[in-house]
Amino acid sequence: MKKLLLLFLLVPCIGFCQNQDAVFIKKMSDDILINGKAYEWLHHLTKKIGNRLTASSPFYKAIDWGKATLQVAGADNVILQECTIPHWVRGNNDEVAVTYFNSKNQNIQLHAIALGNSLAGKVKAAVICLNNFEELEKRKNEIKGKIVFFNYAFNQTYVETSTAYGDAGKYRYTGASRAAKYGAVGCLVRSLSGSTDNLPHTGAMKYNDSFPKIPAVALGLQDADKLCKMCSNNKVVVAMNTHGKFLKDTTAYNVIGELKGNENADELITIGGHLDSWDVGEGAHDDGAGIVQTMEVLRVLKAMNYHPKHTIRFVLFANEENGLRGGVKYADEAIAKKEKHLFALETDGGGFSPRGFSFKMSDEQLKKVQSWLSLLQPYGTHKLEAGGGGADIGPLAGDILKTPIAELLPDSQRYFDIHHTNNDVFETVNRRELLLGAVNMAALIYLIDKYGL
Amino acid sequence: MKKLLLLFLLVPCIGFCQNQDAVFIKKMSDDILINGKAYEWLHHLTKKIGNRLTASSPFYKAIDWGKATLQVAGADNVILQECTIPHWVRGNNDEVAVTYFNSKNQNIQLHAIALGNSLAGKVKAAVICLNNFEELEKRKNEIKGKIVFFNYAFNQTYVETSTAYGDAGKYRYTGASRAAKYGAVGCLVRSLSGSTDNLPHTGAMKYNDSFPKIPAVALGLQDADKLCKMCSNNKVVVAMNTHGKFLKDTTAYNVIGELKGNENADELITIGGHLDSWDVGEGAHDDGAGIVQTMEVLRVLKAMNYHPKHTIRFVLFANEENGLRGGVKYADEAIAKKEKHLFALETDGGGFSPRGFSFKMSDEQLKKVQSWLSLLQPYGTHKLEAGGGGADIGPLAGDILKTPIAELLPDSQRYFDIHHTNNDVFETVNRRELLLGAVNMAALIYLIDKYGL
Numbered sequence: 001m002k003k004l005l006l007l008f009l010l011v012p013c014i015g016f017c018q019n020q021d022a023v024f025i026k027k028m029s030d031d032i033l034i035n036g037k038a039y040e041w042l043h044h045l046t047k048k049i050g051n052r053l054t055a056s057s058p059f060y061k062a063i064d065w066g067k068a069t070l071q072v073a074g075a076d077n078v079i080l081q082e083c084t085i086p087h088w089v090r091g092n093n094d095e096v097a098v099t100y101f102n103s104k105n106q107n108i109q110l111h112a113i114a115l116g117n118s119l120a121g122k123v124k125a126a127v128i129c130l131n132n133f134e135e136l137e138k139r140k141n142e143i144k145g146k147i148v149f150f151n152y153a154f155n156q157t158y159v160e161t162s163t164a165y166g167d168a169g170k171y172r173y174t175g176a177s178r179a180a181k182y183g184a185v186g187c188l189v190r191s192l193s194g195s196t197d198n199l200p201h202t203g204a205m206k207y208n209d210s211f212p213k214i215p216a217v218a219l220g221l222q223d224a225d226k227l228c229k230m231c232s233n234n235k236v237v238v239a240m241n242t243h244g245k246f247l248k249d250t251t252a253y254n255v256i257g258e259l260k261g262n263e264n265a266d267e268l269i270t271i272g273g274h275l276d277s278w279d280v281g282e283g284a285h286d287d288g289a290g291i292v293q294t295m296e297v298l299r300v301l302k303a304m305n306y307h308p309k310h311t312i313r314f315v316l317f318a319n320e321e322n323g324l325r326g327g328v329k330y331a332d333e334a335i336a337k338k339e340k341h342l343f344a345l346e347t348d349g350g351g352f353s354p355r356g357f358s359f360k361m362s363d364e365q366l367k368k369v370q371s372w373l374s375l376l377q378p379y380g381t382h383k384l385e386a387g388g389g390g391a392d393i394g395p396l397a398g399d400i401l402k403t404p405i406a407e408l409l410p411d412s413q414r415y416f417d418i419h420h421t422n423n424d425v426f427e428t429v430n431r432r433e434l435l436l437g438a439v440n441m442a443a444l445i446y447l448i449d450k451y452g453l
Numbered sequence: 454m455k456k457l458l459l460l461f462l463l464v465p466c467i468g469f470c471q472n473q474d475a476v477f478i479k480k481m482s483d484d485i486l487i488n489g490k491a492y493e494w495l496h497h498l499t500k501k502i503g504n505r506l507t508a509s510s511p512f513y514k515a516i517d518w519g520k521a522t523l524q525v526a527g528a529d530n531v532i533l534q535e536c537t538i539p540h541w542v543r544g545n546n547d548e549v550a551v552t553y554f555n556s557k558n559q560n561i562q563l564h565a566i567a568l569g570n571s572l573a574g575k576v577k578a579a580v581i582c583l584n585n586f587e588e589l590e591k592r593k594n595e596i597k598g599k600i601v602f603f604n605y606a607f608n609q610t611y612v613e614t615s616t617a618y619g620d621a622g623k624y625r626y627t628g629a630s631r632a633a634k635y636g637a638v639g640c641l642v643r644s645l646s647g648s649t650d651n652l653p654h655t656g657a658m659k660y661n662d663s664f665p666k667i668p669a670v671a672l673g674l675q676d677a678d679k680l681c682k683m684c685s686n687n688k689v690v691v692a693m694n695t696h697g698k699f700l701k702d703t704t705a706y707n708v709i710g711e712l713k714g715n716e717n718a719d720e721l722i723t724i725g726g727h728l729d730s731w732d733v734g735e736g737a738h739d740d741g742a743g744i745v746q747t748m749e750v751l752r753v754l755k756a757m758n759y760h761p762k763h764t765i766r767f768v769l770f771a772n773e774e775n776g777l778r779g780g781v782k783y784a785d786e787a788i789a790k791k792e793k794h795l796f797a798l799e800t801d802g803g804g805f806s807p808r809g810f811s812f813k814m815s816d817e818q819l820k821k822v823q824s825w826l827s828l829l830q831p832y833g834t835h836k837l838e839a840g841g842g843g844a845d846i847g848p849l850a851g852d853i854l855k856t857p858i859a860e861l862l863p864d865s866q867r868y869f870d871i872h873h874t875n876n877d878v879f880e881t882v883n884r885r886e887l888l889l890g891a892v893n894m895a896a897l898i899y900l901i902d903k904y905g906l
Contacts, residue, residue: 030610039649157483159832159889196492196884353806353864379612382835411806411864413885431649432866436612 021375021450025443028300029379032435032442037299038292039431041069042351045291046282046426053279054319055087055250062275066255066291066316073295074302075257075314083329085252085319088117090279091243098188098217099239107239110227111198111220114242115172115189115205116278116322121215123147123186124239129231133170136178144183147238149219150175151228154194154416161194161412162349165419168192176216177208186240187216190224195417198222202278203420204322215242254326255316257298263309270313270330270344270403271297271445274320274392281424285415288426289351289434291316293408296438297445308449310342317392320348324391331395341403343448346390347441350419351434352410356383357444360397361404365453372447379439383409404453406444408437474828474903478896481753482832485892490752491745492884494522495804498744499735499879506732507772508540508703515728519708519744519769526748527755528710528767536782538705538772541570543732544696551641551670554690563680564651564673567695568625568642568658569731569775574668576600576639577692582684586623589631597636600691602672603628604681607647607869614647614865615802618872621645629669630661639693640669643677648870651675655731656873657775668695707779708769710751716762723766723783723797723856724750724898727773727845734877738868741879742804742887744769746861749891750898761902763795770845773801777844784848794856796901799843800894803872804887805863809836810897813850814857818906825900832892836862857906859897861890 032038045062052059063080070078098112129149130136136148150171158164169192176187191201198220207213217240219227230236255275261267273290277283298314318326334341345357356376359366363386370384389397389405396403410433418424485491498515505512516533523531551565582602583589589601603624611617622645629640644654651673660666670693672680683689708728714720726743730736751767771779787794798810809829812819816839823837842850842858849856863886871877 029612033609033612156486156885159482159486161885194885353866413806413889414883417883430867430870432609432614432647436866 018375021447024304025375025446028304028442028446029439031303032296032300032439033432035303036296036435036438037073038296038434038438041292041295042284042288042429042434043426045288046284051279051281051283052275052277054085054276054322055252056279059252059276063253063255066275069295070255070257070298070314073257073299075298076260077258079256079258080253081256081329081333082251082253083318083325084249085325086323087247087250088322089245089247090114091120091245098219110223111200112217113200113202113280114244115216115218116202117205118176118216118242118244119213120243120245121186122241123215124237125185127188127227127231127236127238129228133178136182140182143179146184147186147188147240148179148184149188149227149231151190151224153190154192156194161416164194165192165416172203172218173205174208176205176214177211180211180214184214186214188238189216189218191218191221193221193416193419195221199421199423201420202280215240217242252318254318254330257314259298259301259308259312261309261311262307265311267310267340267342268313269310269342269445269449270315270393270396271441272315272317272392273347274326275316276319276321278321278420280420281418281422282426284424284426284429285350286419286424287320287348289429289437290347293347293351293434293438293441296435297442300438300442306446310449312445312449320392327392328395330392331398331401334396335400341396341401343453344393344396344403344405345407345441345444346393346405347408347437348390349408349410349412350415351429351437352414353433354380354408354410354437354440356381356385356409357406358383358385358388358409359404359406360387360389361453365404368451368453375447376440376443379443380436381440408441410437471828474900477757478828478899481757481895481899482892484756485749485753485888485895486885488756489749489888489891490526491749491887491891494745494748495737495741495882495887496879498741499737504732504734504736505728505730507538507729507775508705509732512705512729516706516708519728522748523708523710523751523767526710526752528751529713530711532709532711533706534709534782534786535704535706536771536778537702538778539776540700540703541775542698542700543567544573544698551672552692563676564653565670566653566655566733567697568669568671569655570658571629571669571695571697572666573696573698574639575694576668577690578638580641580680580684580689580691582681586631589635593635596632599637600639600641600693601628601632601637602641602680602684604643604677606643607645609647614869617647618645618869625656625671626658627661629658629667630664633664633667637667639667641691642669642671644671644674646674646869646872648674652874652876654873655733668693670695705771707771707783710767712751712754712761712765714762714764715760718764720763720793720795721766722763722795722898722902723768723846723849724894725768725770725845726800727779728769729772729774731774731873733873734871734875735879737877737879737882738803739872739877740773740801742882742890743800746800746804746887746891746894749888750895753891753895759899763902765898765902773845780845781848783845784851784854787849788853794849794854796906797846797849797856797858798860798894798898799846799858800861800890801843802861802863802865803868804882804890805867806886807833807861807863807890807893809834809838809862810859811836811838811841811862812857812859813840813842814906818857821904821906828900829893829896832896833889834893861894863890
């Protein structure tokens with residue numbers, strides 16, 4: 001009988017609360033779409049500061065700007081959380097050169113860029129073109145003294161381009177050492193992209209210390225096709241000249257803005273993106289968008305005069321691209337301080353039209369989140385699915401803290417056209433798409449703060 | 454007992470058939486994403502032919518190209534359906550000028566473009582800035598001899614920009630005559646856009662024959678804001694000089710490719726877009742995208758060696774932008790010939806990432822379509838909703854034929870930034886987004902052909 005009574009009391013409340021929530025979320029959406037600052041902030045970050053490779057001078061400028069802008073956006077306080085970061089430099093960019101010699105022994109330049117974390121090297125050798133690691137194993141006896149070219153294509157049949165990226169990523173990340181194992185002197189990789197242009201895409205690679213650290217370079221897609229075709233007809237000689245090196249580790253900061261909780265202040269909700277970028281383009285989508293969307297959520301909660309139950313942290317992570325030291329530091333400190341983390345959300349898939357979120361949490365928690373679908377649908381969310389969580393917040397979800405995490409899922413079609421290239425600039429970001437991402441993030445954070453997980 | 458038996462026979466079939474359909478749709482998707490020709494076709498249409506105002510010379514070139522390309526794509530036969538079309542010309546584009554005089558009586562140029570169908574006029578008069586028609590009615594006694602400037606803003610709070618466009622459209626379409634009714638000598642309209650730039654957007658207007666046909670011009674958004682601000686402080690004088698005129702009606706064609714049905718050949722499914730565009734930019738999204746997606750559906754059905762039950766017509770409609778004569782002619786002929794039209798689909802919302810379809814059909818039919826959601830979801834569709842149908846196929850859905858119709862719903866955030874401007878060019882179209890639209894269209898056409906409505 002009591003249960004029945006409770007049910008009667010609850011049923012109208014569910015309807016009423018959902019309606020209250022719908023009204024509040026609409027108010028946030030209207031405010032963001034009209035008064036949102038994310039686009040102007042992104043303009044400053046991309047045009048006044050520019051790209052922000054970890055440990056570079058603009059990266060430190062971005063930290064100062066990030067601190068000041070979190071204050072403007074309304075943080076109760078802003079903390080700089082010190083962390084040690086790697087200091088890789090590409091060397092003289094203009095001198096990165098990959099050329100092949102045509103039948104007249106003329107030297108033809110290819111569109112190429114050294115991979116992040118790769119080291120200096122000057123080699124000239126015959127090229128062997130391989131479609132995948134299986135071919136490498138089969139032809140391991142032909143590798144010695146050659147430049148290995150992994151021409152593994154981005155799989156266009158995957159509807160989500162992030163799946164194709166995940167699939168092809170191992171060639172960029174581990175290809176050089178796997179080739180060096182069999183005596184290769186250099187490594188070329190087809191850019192991780194399905195674009196129609198010829199821009200090369202950089203991105204992280206990692207050497208296996210057991211093998212020689214050979215130069216590793218990505219090629220533009222048209223040049224990759226051209227080189228592959230030539231290799232199938234002739235013996236092709238390529239010259240590579242790269243200048244990457246590591247300087248001594250140095251110090252930087254995660255920038256953390258806080259909005260204090262008024263009920264469970266010691267329970268934390270984290271929302272963030274990464275402040276660093278590669279040293280090409282302007283890091284506009286990757287991950288300037290995530291940074292300014294994070295700040296926009298803070299701005300709108302303050303504009304709504306919303307007092308969260310839990311403490312919400314708005315985090316600009318250091319060093320996602322080539323080390324993840326910021327994310328690791330954030331989790332290490334959480335563990336050391338025995339912090340309670342209710343939930344963490346990252347946005348690092350570009351500032352494109354939002355389509356939902358991907359979650360790493362228990363089935364029960366996911367079911368709860370999915371019960372909010374109708375509240376998020378008006379703003380473009382249709383996916384609330386199991387799977388993700390961003391790189392920086394991954395360590396929070398580790399065995400010790402087991403924090404439930406999630407990532408925003410923007411439309412993925414355009415992202416890998418420009419990802420890690422000179423084309424990742426402000427002009428490719430659409431104001432409304434960027435702001436709608438923030439709307440969905442703000443709504444999710446509001447619901448999790450209000451109803452828990 | 455028989456019913457029960459039928460049920461036992463049907464249940465596995467439903468599962469099996471859906472699986473068969475899923476496999477077939479995936480095969481089409483893979484083929485389109487790898488071998489699709491829509492992007493290359495769009496490149497030709499935009500770069501070799503360019504914009505295609507009804508009755509202009511490139512419009513006729515596009516008809517020839519459309520006929521040839523439908524044949525290449527695999528049509529059993531291609532018909533040219535003659536129709537009479539209006540022949541509006543902008544006059545000398547370079548001489549369209551809207552200037553205001555600043556306090557020093559200096560003449561400052563505004564970013565402006567004459568509205569489609571508007572006529573020539575040279576006026577110089579004080580400007581009255583109005584936010585909406587309600588203000589026009591309230592201040593009707595102040596209008597005489599002035600230039601009326603309708604500064605009705607695109608409502609940024611609508612998540613779907615098409616809603617904002619529908620809301621603001623009446624100012625462009627009817628504003629001039631409503632102002633002329635009270636003695637206005639010219640009409641300026643804020644462009645129908647929420648963009649961040651200053652490009653003016655053209656588009657159709659219509660005069661009411663009861664009032665003087667005053668020049669009608671759209672302003673870029675930044676200049677609209679500037680002019681409005683000046684009007685609130687000072688008396689502002691603007692000079693307008695436009696050159697639009699109508700030449701004699703002439704003849705053009707709907708281009709119709711057919712794939713003959715092998716069971717119900719006399720029952721028709723129509724899929725199409727419009728071949729004409731405004732005389733700015735390249736008509737890439739509006740509606741070059743719809744044209745090449747239509748052809749792509751034909752190409753993939755042939756590539757799959759699919760033999761439709763019903764006859765499928767791939768229609769490149771003439772004259773959507775400033776007359777709809779192509780769409781009207783198509784329906785008129787269908788009525789005259791007593792054709793049976795099972796379904797019609799139009800795509801005219803830009804070549805952006807698809808999100809589903811909007812339908813004008815009975816609840817029962819819509820329910821049937823919605824039962825296919827899981828087959829379309831892997832390709833981006835999440836909306837199968839009541840509402841739409843394109844302009845060209847609207848006449849088919851009229852009282853006589855009552856054809857069920859639908860339109861593709863691409864993501865709407867970027868469309869009205871470039872719509873009817875010099876920025877609607879090939880470079881703003883993403884290959885995969887364009888092709889994914891075709892994937893969803895092909896899947897829907899396949900399902901309707903197979904299962905009916």
